[in-house]
Amino acid sequence: MTKILDRLPVVRHVRQSVGLQRGMLVTGLAITAVFVLTAIFAPIIAPYGYSQLRDASGTFGAQLPPGGAHLLGTTVGGYDVLSRVIWGTQTAVIVIIVAVLLSIFAGVALGLISGYIGGWLDRVLVVIADAIYAFPSLLLAIVAAIAISGGQSSFWGGILAAAISITFVFIPQYFRVIRAETVRIKSEAYVESAKVIGSGAPRIMVQHVLRNATRTLPLIFTLNSSEAILTLAGLGFLGFGIEPTAAAEWGYDLNKSLSDVTSGIWWTSLFPGLAIVLSVLGITLVGESLNDLADPRLRTRRRAEVAAHTPDPLEVQP
């Protein structure tokens, strides 16, 4: 049992780590866990719905300060801030999952084929990936969002638009990493030994190359997740995100709270902003520590203790 646990990426990393690196990893994991749990249990935790404007005692009222029935106050539109922040977590998690799932499969498959086969196909794909890199990612996401949603907004429509536009930016990243690994592994002796055995290209790609190329994926996965949150918030902030009636979204709330800031209403902007910072920080901490731990040169280890010298008889197998 412990053997299986030791092979799981994150569990293994926690065990390996010491000192500051362990602190970073555990903090990151804790923040991320709170983030994910909030998303799952949002319907239970949140006092009101994300688009709720009134309860049994009438409308909430706009820009109420924190306290009383609304722990974190209400927004200019009359929504409950706490509920919006909690429901926003759910949107963020769904977008991350959809975006990363979409990009990871396409990116890995393209990277593998491009790296292994090489030639003109490789060149064309690399040029396309480079071209996508050259665009500012947010601009690209905006264009994709408009194209996908057609300006209309629904819950899934908005989420898919956000997720797919993020996917568009991420595929080149996965493509790049997997392609680089594939090119390296392609010249390893075990791939050549598979070739001289007579294995076909698909078998070599899946059995020998892909399985050895996925080591860095958990790292990009985490780093991309935090980037996905930022892109989603950015889209929302610029008004290309999800309407408040479809789902709660931090970037949209931040946008609407712009005018509040100058008039001393701090709670409408502070909490969604804090939610973005904390979730990105948590995931980034996990990613960075995974990166450090995966590299033996960056990983710190416990100092060896010099044991009391035990003179044991020398064994020689002639």
Place this chain on the structure above:
Amino acid sequence: MKTVVDIRNLEVTFATDGGDIPAVDDVSLTVGSGEVVAIVGESGSGKSVTAKSIIGLLPETAVTRGVILLNGRDVVGLTGEKLRATRGLDAAMVFQEPSTSLNPVYTVGWQLAEGLRAHGKYSRRQARAKAIEYLGKVGIPEPEKRIDHYPHQFSGGQKQRVVIAMALALDPELIIADEPTTALDVTVQAEILDLLRRCRDEFGTAIILITHNMGVVADLADRVVVMYEGKVVEQATATKLFGSPQHPYTQKLLAAVPRIDTTRERTPVAEAPPVVRATDLVIEYPGRFGRGGFRAVDRVSFTIAPGEVLGLVGESGSGKTTIGRAIGGLTKISGGSLQVLGHEMLTVRERGFKPVREQIGFVFQDPASSFNPLLTIAQCVAEPLIVHGRAGDATAARPRVDELLEAVQLPRAFGDRYPHELSGGQRQRASLARALALEPTLLIADEPTSALDVSVQARVLELFAELQNQFGFAALFISHDLAVVDTVSDRIAVLYRGELVEEGPPAQVLGAPEHPYTQRLLASLPVPDPAEQAVRREELRALTTRGEE
């Protein structure tokens, strides 16, 4: 004799993911000035760690205990400025790989001067003059001109000379040479050993020579320290150690060193159509834009008869590996003709060659990288069976895999282990099992033992000979080591810069070599016997001077 280094009860422990590992355990030894002390042992014996601890080069994860007196000063636990002062002045280091121990973006003169100026006694002009002087002393021709050249403009042996010049320039009491000739060809090795001998004789420098090669030890060392699993098992003068080794481990180590024996029995070559026939084989690698290609193999002709082992010997860059890869279909040939099992490799396409692969086994040089790290040994060995449809999956292939593992003398249970859980020798045996899975008629073994320790090498060679007798496959055995090739081959071919210079039965090629290159190659091979080696050294010197005239 003044004592330069005095190590007392040295202990070094490394912190790893798998817990603390003691690398050096209670080691005591001394080195006097003008003395060459060789520390020998197999990989993991702690020989390098012992030497590196003298100049504080161990990684942060290491904890050192004990006393190391370098010129009467304890250097254990020295840090910062004090450690820096001892490095270079008291002890200098020569590393294994000369091509990576020089910085490629600076001229060698700059790098030589850097060491001098780090210890702050020279003006720019003085440092340059001294650098030229020492380049000349280590035998670099035209040092005034060569000082402004970059490392890539020097050959491997010359680079190692430059590294030695860097070490000598500060006039240290001690030079630590960590496998100084392992990365070099055997003819170059002889030259570097000569140079180290001159360091001792002319400069009075003490040398700690770390090596696994008993021939090198016999050639250079005054005294030998044998290490095994972090401990010193035997210390004696070279003549005494080679003459009458006391410890069983030393005896085993000496017995395992392959020796040339031209009286060994060989199987006669069968009268049948050959398995491989190369006629004027040419292999070229495409050159960079606008430049001609590099001709790695130049009009080479040879044959391999069924059941015959052809040993292919040559130094690095001689094209021996390229020929092996061409027969295995990994490298395209550019001209001439290469027939492998009746298929012409010049025109063959991958689709047409695939069925032929069933009859070809391949053993790679580095057993550490020739297995997919994520598959078990059984799955790796089953691969050829699955690919060629002899078994549906790894479970169905398991009985055959077990048989194969048994044939290469590995316990069946090893099938469930992962490659990294096996030692180098065990992995190379598993590699043989995989190559033999389809009972090939031809086996290509590319330096199968050069990454292994001598004692392991001896066992793998023995196994190879046994398997060859049992299965009767023809083989191309590629190696840089004449003695290794001699132990397994029925016929030997010598390659030099892409050309086949000599070919014939071992008794002829090694007993009475005709080509001057073969003669030099043979004479450069150090033998593990100080007295005999001294004689051979003189022969080699006579041979080289004759060659220059």
